[in-house]
Amino acid sequence: MIAFDFCTPTEYVFGPDVENHAGQLIVSRMGARKVLVVSGGSSAERSGLLGRIRQSLTEAGVDFVELTGIQPNPTADEVRRGIALCRAEGVDGLLAVGGGSVIDAAKAMAGGALYDGDFWDFWTGKARMTQALPVGVVLTIAAAGSEGSGNSVITNEVTGQKISLRTNILRPRFSLLNPTLTMTLPPYQTACGITDMMAHIMERYFSNTPDCQVTDSLLEGLLRAIIDVAPKAMLHPDDYQARANLMWAGTMAHNGICGVGRQEEWTCHALEHELSALDPRIAHGAGLAVVFPAWLSYVSAANPGKVEQFARNVFGAADAPAGIAALRAFFTSIGMPQTLGELGLNATDIPRLVANLIALKGTPLGFYHPLTSADLTALYHQML
């Protein structure tokens, strides 16, 4: 274990109907009087969720304006539109109603609203965020873990960059987790979410930091639990308990408490972000399902230790190849793709993927087994 400084101050309110507490928590946990309610597609409106939230805000005396239509892989332009609205309306907090994209966009608006320059400065490292408007969350997709993290991933359409910022300042003040809200997710999106949360766990798990028995065990346990309940949620979308377990697993996967004290990897996220930066129609989870088993195969030849432990303790497999095969079979069983081809990409895209990745991250990439430019090209080719 290495030294760490960790705090997850988010209040998690979990169970049926918890969205009705939104107004009261905006007052008590955010001290806000007027919020920007940020949401994505039309389903939150059609399902009545936004209506219930409006009622909760009104009953608590919280004024609000709304910004809807945030797209998957939210863009810098959308964030700037939100920041302008925050300033014009003088809001003192934001409520994100949605999944990772909506929450990430709301966080970026919260940080940008209190900054004189362009919010993107924080994402490129040109400036360091020291304050932000408080953010609350009503979660509708179990996947990104943004409801418990200080992360925000934004795509800049102009530069073609997709960058993740992590700062405790952006951790939500509260997150309302109602598993029922996730029951209407299409199977493909449910599967993408399952893959995403597993990837968050594995990015923390594959580390060269020795003597992490406690966090190793916690991360392995999370993976086993997800693998246990995922088929139930896929088969019976309205299985409350399967949805509940997935929702809490997604939060625990990424709020950091199970992964402290160890170097984290995040190479597969970097590899995937280039895919969905190239074609925003590629779902992050689907990209990760292609990337992660290929990366495991590639690095396990050079550094087998942790992959063997993963195979044994997560899948009960005899060796690393068997464990990787089991992971791939699991992803296939929930309808995830195995190849770049299934994502609509081909060999001619690889030079651009590699060039963009190196421009953003440099080489060697990663810690568990650092990858050179040639490695990255070979690895993307193995995904074809």
Add this chain to the structure above:
Amino acid sequence: MIAFDFCTPTEYVFGPDVENHAGQLIVSRMGARKVLVVSGGSSAERSGLLGRIRQSLTEAGVDFVELTGIQPNPTADEVRRGIALCRAEGVDGLLAVGGGSVIDAAKAMAGGALYDGDFWDFWTGKARMTQALPVGVVLTIAAAGSEGSGNSVITNEVTGQKISLRTNILRPRFSLLNPTLTMTLPPYQTACGITDMMAHIMERYFSNTPDCQVTDSLLEGLLRAIIDVAPKAMLHPDDYQARANLMWAGTMAHNGICGVGRQEEWTCHALEHELSALDPRIAHGAGLAVVFPAWLSYVSAANPGKVEQFARNVFGAADAPAGIAALRAFFTSIGMPQTLGELGLNATDIPRLVANLIALKGTPLGFYHPLTSADLTALYHQML
């Protein structure tokens, strides 16, 4: 999973020398200018720990007074002495330097200092705590988990009661976790701490709440990790990594994040609290080592399900009796007692133990398998 509302706002700073951040964190996380430094025996003075902390406070411009000598199983009288000191000196925060007893005492002082009546009202349920002075922690014993919890266990010498209060108001603002500080603990105290943290996990694990795959897996993982590293810390007291894993396991065992969404049991703690209330020389962990295997044997006959799962997933044992035997063998291997006799109690004590327990908790006791008065008597007899 059942509905829950959970927040662990404590900032954990973990690693060598972190006690030197005490002063700066008192300012930034507690907003305090003058604190009461609460400690236990003389080892914190002799080792130089208190000296380093004084220097840290001075450098940060934090004024302080000191209260030392808090005993294991802290008493209401000690708490009242601390409350009087807080008021007389006008402190606006407390810093606990020690293990569970010191932290629990400091928390009780923090709650009592802002209350006009007697602090014990909160522990008996006569009053509800709504405010407390902020508390920070420098942890020296990996055991009680009080550094991450809102719990405080106090013994009232007059009434003979030992009662645990749990409220989010008493969660520490920060906890400084330096594994090196635990290296000088005597083996018996290390073993008592290991037993205590395992008991905190098992009290959450043995639940009738169905469909808790995520928290089941996390709790099983914590137990496996502790069982893995504990022999290393017993054999080599200065094994930093073993101490580090135990320290984080102890915090995770009791800050609640791995146990949300399920009914908790806490019968073994109630059974044990009567032992150390009867004879304060009995270490809490040692009492738990006697109580827990006996309770498991007793209840598994009536309700085997979770005990079988525990046996299988924690010890790789074939059935419940084999798992309980493995747990008992583990406790014995680290030097813990197996019987009430080893704790200096005998059959003539049992009527008083049962009477006190029923007076405090009533019957039936527990949820996993509710125990009648006759059950309690039979169960204590099985510990002889």
